[in-house]
Amino acid sequence: MGAWGHDLFQSDHDFDMVSDMGAEAGLDKLEEEAVAKANADGDADAEEHVYFSLLHPTHPDIVRQHLDSGVLVDLIKEKKAAMLAPPSKWSFLQDPCYAYVLLGACAMGLGCSLPAEYLIMLKMVYTEGGLMPGALKQMRKALFGPDGFTNGVPYDFESKSLIETANSMSDEDYKPNPFGYVGMNVIGPGGLFNTGMGDSSTSAVIKELRAQHAKPDACGGCGATAQANSSALMQCGKCKVRRYCSAACQKKHWKVHKKVCDPALY
Structure with missing residues (x-):
């Protein structure tokens, strides 16, 4: 899980996740079919120059059309469900919110058509x-x-890629360490090697989204399922989704809920 910079796609961590999501999107199979067709058309070296990925594919138009056919929408739903699910004991290895955002970055890089609600959630x-x-x-x-x-x-x-980063290093950067090696590694992002940037396990925003998803019929403030007089819960006047047992609970909870209160999400 080495990293050579603090930007997107500058770590093995990101590359591994991009590869996994590409397989989930069916790009491995799509690549195999493209190579087989090229071989049938007489291109014996197609496997060496045909590469379908969510990041820098050799045929971005084909990948984009494949994703825009509905594949991306389905993958977004899967990543959203994982992000809103209770964290598993393995969440520390791969943050589900990180994956959700990285998928968006890949889709943007390809020029895909992202659903409006996805952009809002991002x-x-x-x-x-x-x-x-x-x-x-x-x-x-x-x-x-x-x-x-x-x-x-x-x-x-x-x-910048690994090679571009290396080529942009100054003479000062090229000073070897005591072991004679020139180091490029920086602390990697997310998961097992947490950078101190935080993650979704401690996020108030993600906690609220998960609570809304897990218990949509409970008061956001106290968890009650009805008002004190046994009447149905009131709903948030803006998003029409979050429910409350009293005005006092809603007022107290607003400082958290306001961060995710958008009717376009629901």
């Missing part, structure tokens, strides 16, 4: 999954601008 949770400082700035710019992401237009996060 704006709420991109800070909650343990992204590195550079990655946070990149996502903030992509989501809020200026010159941010536009649906259907490939977005360049301008993250």
Whole structure:
């Protein structure tokens, strides 16, 4: 899980997750079919120059069309469900909120059409999954601008690859350590090697989203299932989803709920 920078896609951690999500999206099978077709058409070396991935594929138009056919929407639903589910004992290895946000970054880079509700959710949770400082700035710019992401237009996060990072190092950076090696590693993001940036297990935003998902018919303030007089719970006047047993509970809980109170999400 080495990392060579603080931006998106500058760590083995990110690359592993991108590879896993690409397989979930069916890109491995799509690549196999493309290689087989190219071989049948006489291209014996197709396997060496045909690469389908969520990150820098050789044929981005084909990958984008595949994802926009409904595959991306289904994958978003899966990653959202994982993010809103109670954390498992293995969550420390791969933060589900990090995966949800990284999928968005991949889709933006390819110029996919992202559902409006996904963009809204990304704006709420991109800070909650343990992204590195550079990655946070990149996502903030992509989501809020200026010159941010536009649906259907490939977005360049301008993250340097390992080779580009090495080539941009100064002579001062190339000083070897006592063992004679030139180190490039920085602390990696997320999961097992937590960077101190926090993660979804301690996030008030994710906790509220999970509570709404797990107990939609309970008071957000105290967990009651009815008002004191046994009447049905009242609903939040804005999102029409979060429910409360009293005005006092709603007022007390507003400082948390306001962070995720958006009717477009539900």
